[in-house]
Amino acid sequence: DTAVSQTPKYLVTQMGNDKSIKCEQNLGHDTMYWYKQDSKKFLKIMFSYNNKELIINETVPNRFSPKSPDKAHLNLHINSLELGDSAVYFCASSQEAGRGNSPLHFGNGTRLTVT
Amino acid sequence: AQTVTQSQPEMSVQEAETVTLSCTYDTSESDYYLFWYKQPPSRQMILVIRQEAYKQQNATENRFSVNFQKAAKSFSLKISDSQLGDAAMYFCAYRSSNFGNEKLTFGTGTRLTIIP
Numbered sequence: 001d002t003a004v005s006q007t008p009k010y011l012v013t014q015m016g017n018d019k020s021i022k023c024e025q026n027l028g029h030d031t032m033y034w035y036k037q038d039s040k041k042f043l044k045i046m047f048s049y050n051n052k053e054l055i056i057n058e059t060v061p062n063r064f065s066p067k068s069p070d071k072a073h074l075n076l077h078i079n080s081l082e083l084g085d086s087a088v089y090f091c092a093s094s095q096e097a098g099r100g101n102s103p104l105h106f107g108n109g110t111r112l113t114v115t
Numbered sequence: 116a117q118t119v120t121q122s123q124p125e126m127s128v129q130e131a132e133t134v135t136l137s138c139t140y141d142t143s144e145s146d147y148y149l150f151w152y153k154q155p156p157s158r159q160m161i162l163v164i165r166q167e168a169y170k171q172q173n174a175t176e177n178r179f180s181v182n183f184q185k186a187a188k189s190f191s192l193k194i195s196d197s198q199l200g201d202a203a204m205y206f207c208a209y210r211s212s213n214f215g216n217e218k219l220t221f222g223t224g225t226r227l228t229i230i231p
Contacts (some may be wrong), residue, residue, distance in 0.1 A: 106159070
Protein backbone atom coordinates (compact mmCIF):
# COMPACT_ATOMS: atom_id res chain seq x y z
CA ASP A 1 0.00 0.00 0.00
CA THR A 2 1.59 3.22 -1.16
CA ALA A 3 1.22 5.94 1.49
CA VAL A 4 1.83 8.98 -0.72
CA SER A 5 1.48 8.39 -4.43
CA GLN A 6 2.04 10.90 -7.19
CA THR A 7 1.56 10.56 -10.90
CA PRO A 8 3.12 10.62 -13.34
CA LYS A 9 6.66 9.53 -12.40
CA TYR A 10 8.12 11.14 -15.48
CA LEU A 11 6.80 14.01 -17.54
CA VAL A 12 8.48 15.30 -20.70
CA THR A 13 6.87 18.26 -22.41
CA GLN A 14 7.60 21.29 -24.53
CA MET A 15 7.89 24.89 -23.47
CA GLY A 16 4.59 26.69 -23.35
CA ASN A 17 2.49 23.63 -22.55
CA ASP A 18 0.27 23.19 -19.49
CA LYS A 19 0.65 20.09 -17.32
CA SER A 20 -0.63 18.65 -14.06
CA ILE A 21 0.85 16.39 -11.41
CA LYS A 22 -1.49 14.51 -9.10
CA CYS A 23 -0.88 13.48 -5.50
CA GLU A 24 -2.88 11.32 -3.13
CA GLN A 25 -2.18 10.16 0.42
CA ASN A 26 -3.92 7.37 2.32
CA LEU A 27 -2.38 8.13 5.72
CA GLY A 28 -5.26 10.22 7.02
CA HIS A 29 -2.98 13.26 7.28
CA ASP A 30 -4.37 16.78 7.35
CA THR A 31 -1.43 18.59 5.81
CA MET A 32 0.06 18.19 2.33
CA TYR A 33 2.97 19.85 0.59
CA TRP A 34 4.66 20.37 -2.74
CA TYR A 35 8.45 20.58 -2.84
CA LYS A 36 10.73 21.27 -5.79
CA GLN A 37 14.15 19.61 -6.05
CA ASP A 38 16.46 21.33 -8.50
CA SER A 39 19.39 19.92 -10.46
CA LYS A 40 21.71 20.52 -7.50
CA LYS A 41 19.38 18.40 -5.32
CA PHE A 42 18.23 21.38 -3.28
CA LEU A 43 14.71 20.84 -1.86
CA LYS A 44 12.51 23.90 -1.51
CA ILE A 45 8.94 24.20 -0.26
CA MET A 46 6.45 25.53 -2.76
CA PHE A 47 3.03 25.11 -1.12
CA SER A 48 1.40 23.65 1.94
CA TYR A 49 -2.28 22.88 2.51
CA ASN A 50 -3.99 22.03 5.78
CA ASN A 51 -7.50 20.55 5.47
CA LYS A 52 -7.82 21.90 1.94
CA GLU A 53 -6.75 25.41 2.94
CA LEU A 54 -3.57 27.03 1.66
CA ILE A 55 -1.27 27.86 4.58
CA ILE A 56 2.15 28.21 2.96
CA ASN A 57 2.76 29.82 -0.41
CA GLU A 58 6.43 30.51 -0.96
CA THR A 59 7.61 32.77 -3.75
CA VAL A 60 6.35 30.71 -6.62
CA PRO A 61 5.33 32.08 -10.05
CA ASN A 62 1.59 32.41 -10.64
CA ARG A 63 1.92 29.82 -13.36
CA PHE A 64 1.92 27.22 -10.57
CA SER A 65 -1.50 26.60 -9.09
CA PRO A 66 -2.10 23.96 -6.43
CA LYS A 67 -5.57 22.52 -5.91
CA SER A 68 -6.79 20.44 -3.00
CA PRO A 69 -10.25 18.93 -3.67
CA ASP A 70 -10.12 17.14 -0.32
CA LYS A 71 -7.53 16.59 2.38
CA ALA A 72 -6.27 13.38 0.77
CA HIS A 73 -5.43 15.01 -2.56
CA LEU A 74 -3.18 17.87 -3.60
CA ASN A 75 -2.63 18.45 -7.30
CA LEU A 76 -0.21 20.83 -8.98
CA HIS A 77 -1.06 22.50 -12.26
CA ILE A 78 1.63 24.36 -14.18
CA ASN A 79 0.79 26.76 -17.01
CA SER A 80 3.07 27.94 -19.80
CA LEU A 81 5.95 25.68 -18.85
CA GLU A 82 9.46 27.12 -19.04
CA LEU A 83 12.87 25.45 -19.29
CA GLY A 84 13.61 26.48 -15.70
CA ASP A 85 10.66 24.44 -14.45
CA SER A 86 12.60 21.25 -15.16
CA ALA A 87 13.07 19.58 -11.78
CA VAL A 88 11.81 16.79 -9.58
CA TYR A 89 8.58 17.68 -7.80
CA PHE A 90 7.77 15.92 -4.54
CA CYS A 91 4.44 15.69 -2.84
CA ALA A 92 4.43 15.05 0.92
CA SER A 93 1.99 14.78 3.80
CA SER A 94 2.13 14.97 7.58
CA GLN A 95 -0.08 14.83 10.64
CA GLU A 96 -2.21 17.77 11.68
CA ALA A 97 -0.86 21.17 12.45
CA GLY A 98 0.79 21.44 15.85
CA ARG A 99 2.31 17.98 15.65
CA GLY A 100 5.68 19.19 14.50
CA ASN A 101 7.46 16.04 15.53
CA SER A 102 5.53 14.21 12.89
CA PRO A 103 7.81 13.64 9.93
CA LEU A 104 6.80 14.38 6.38
CA HIS A 105 6.03 11.33 4.27
CA PHE A 106 7.11 11.84 0.69
CA GLY A 107 5.90 10.51 -2.62
CA ASN A 108 8.45 9.12 -5.07
CA GLY A 109 8.67 12.34 -7.02
CA THR A 110 7.79 13.42 -10.55
CA ARG A 111 10.70 14.24 -12.83
CA LEU A 112 9.56 17.05 -15.11
CA THR A 113 11.64 17.79 -18.20
CA VAL A 114 10.77 20.81 -20.30
CA THR A 115 12.33 20.90 -23.77
CA ALA B 116 13.61 32.62 8.70
CA GLN B 117 15.30 29.40 9.64
CA THR B 118 18.31 28.15 7.70
CA VAL B 119 20.03 24.78 7.65
CA THR B 120 23.67 24.35 6.64
CA GLN B 121 25.42 21.16 5.63
CA SER B 122 29.04 22.05 5.04
CA GLN B 123 30.14 18.71 3.59
CA PRO B 124 28.90 18.31 0.00
CA GLU B 125 30.51 14.87 -0.21
CA MET B 126 31.79 12.27 2.24
CA SER B 127 33.13 8.77 1.84
CA VAL B 128 33.69 5.94 4.29
CA GLN B 129 34.98 2.40 4.19
CA GLU B 130 32.39 -0.31 4.60
CA ALA B 131 31.94 -1.26 8.29
CA GLU B 132 33.51 2.00 9.48
CA THR B 133 31.80 4.95 11.18
CA VAL B 134 31.08 8.30 9.57
CA THR B 135 29.63 11.55 10.91
CA LEU B 136 27.68 14.01 8.78
CA SER B 137 27.51 17.61 10.01
CA CYS B 138 24.52 19.93 10.18
CA THR B 139 24.06 23.33 11.76
CA TYR B 140 20.95 25.48 11.77
CA ASP B 141 19.89 28.96 12.65
CA THR B 142 16.66 29.78 14.47
CA SER B 143 15.28 32.10 17.11
CA GLU B 144 12.69 29.54 18.21
CA SER B 145 13.10 27.45 21.34
CA ASP B 146 10.80 24.61 20.33
CA TYR B 147 11.36 22.83 17.04
CA TYR B 148 12.12 19.48 15.46
CA LEU B 149 15.08 18.17 13.50
CA PHE B 150 15.24 15.33 11.02
CA TRP B 151 17.68 13.46 8.84
CA TYR B 152 16.37 12.13 5.53
CA LYS B 153 18.14 9.80 3.13
CA GLN B 154 17.68 9.94 -0.65
CA PRO B 155 19.16 6.94 -2.49
CA PRO B 156 19.50 6.93 -6.30
CA SER B 157 15.88 5.71 -6.49
CA ARG B 158 15.09 9.34 -5.37
CA GLN B 159 12.78 8.20 -2.55
CA MET B 160 12.95 10.43 0.52
CA ILE B 161 13.36 8.15 3.53
CA LEU B 162 13.24 9.31 7.14
CA VAL B 163 16.35 8.20 9.01
CA ILE B 164 15.95 9.76 12.45
CA ARG B 165 14.18 12.61 14.27
CA GLN B 166 14.92 14.72 17.34
CA GLU B 167 12.69 16.96 19.42
CA ALA B 168 14.53 20.09 20.59
CA TYR B 169 13.06 19.85 24.09
CA LYS B 170 14.62 16.43 24.60
CA GLN B 171 18.18 16.42 25.84
CA GLN B 172 18.71 12.75 25.07
CA ASN B 173 20.15 12.10 21.64
CA ALA B 174 17.98 10.01 19.33
CA THR B 175 19.18 6.63 18.09
CA GLU B 176 17.78 4.26 15.49
CA ASN B 177 19.83 1.06 15.18
CA ARG B 178 23.13 2.06 13.50
CA PHE B 179 22.09 5.72 13.24
CA SER B 180 22.48 8.20 16.05
CA VAL B 181 22.61 11.97 16.39
CA ASN B 182 24.66 14.39 18.42
CA PHE B 183 22.26 17.22 19.21
CA GLN B 184 23.86 20.33 20.70
CA LYS B 185 21.04 22.83 21.17
CA ALA B 186 23.18 25.74 22.37
CA ALA B 187 25.54 25.31 19.43
CA LYS B 188 22.61 24.68 17.05
CA SER B 189 24.30 21.57 15.78
CA PHE B 190 22.71 18.28 14.75
CA SER B 191 25.17 15.74 13.37
CA LEU B 192 24.36 12.23 12.18
CA LYS B 193 26.60 9.29 13.00
CA ILE B 194 26.35 6.12 10.96
CA SER B 195 28.04 3.12 12.54
CA ASP B 196 29.07 -0.08 10.75
CA SER B 197 28.49 1.56 7.35
CA GLN B 198 26.88 -0.66 4.74
CA LEU B 199 26.75 -0.41 0.96
CA GLY B 200 23.04 0.35 1.19
CA ASP B 201 23.82 3.51 3.16
CA ALA B 202 25.14 5.18 0.00
CA ALA B 203 22.81 8.11 -0.66
CA MET B 204 22.28 11.85 -0.34
CA TYR B 205 21.59 12.78 3.27
CA PHE B 206 19.53 15.84 4.09
CA CYS B 207 19.26 17.55 7.44
CA ALA B 208 15.93 19.32 7.98
CA TYR B 209 14.35 21.72 10.46
CA ARG B 210 10.68 21.97 11.30
CA SER B 211 9.09 24.76 13.34
CA SER B 212 6.46 23.94 15.96
CA ASN B 213 4.45 27.04 15.04
CA PHE B 214 1.20 26.50 13.18
CA GLY B 215 1.39 27.89 9.68
CA ASN B 216 5.15 27.47 9.51
CA GLU B 217 5.45 23.72 9.69
CA LYS B 218 7.28 23.15 6.47
CA LEU B 219 10.56 21.27 6.49
CA THR B 220 13.53 23.49 5.70
CA PHE B 221 16.30 21.40 4.20
CA GLY B 222 20.05 21.72 4.05
CA THR B 223 21.84 21.34 0.73
CA GLY B 224 22.66 17.69 1.36
CA THR B 225 25.74 15.50 1.77
CA ARG B 226 26.44 12.78 -0.76
CA LEU B 227 27.74 9.71 1.09
CA THR B 228 29.79 7.11 -0.76
CA ILE B 229 30.56 3.72 0.79
CA ILE B 230 33.87 2.18 -0.27
CA PRO B 231 33.77 -1.63 -0.34
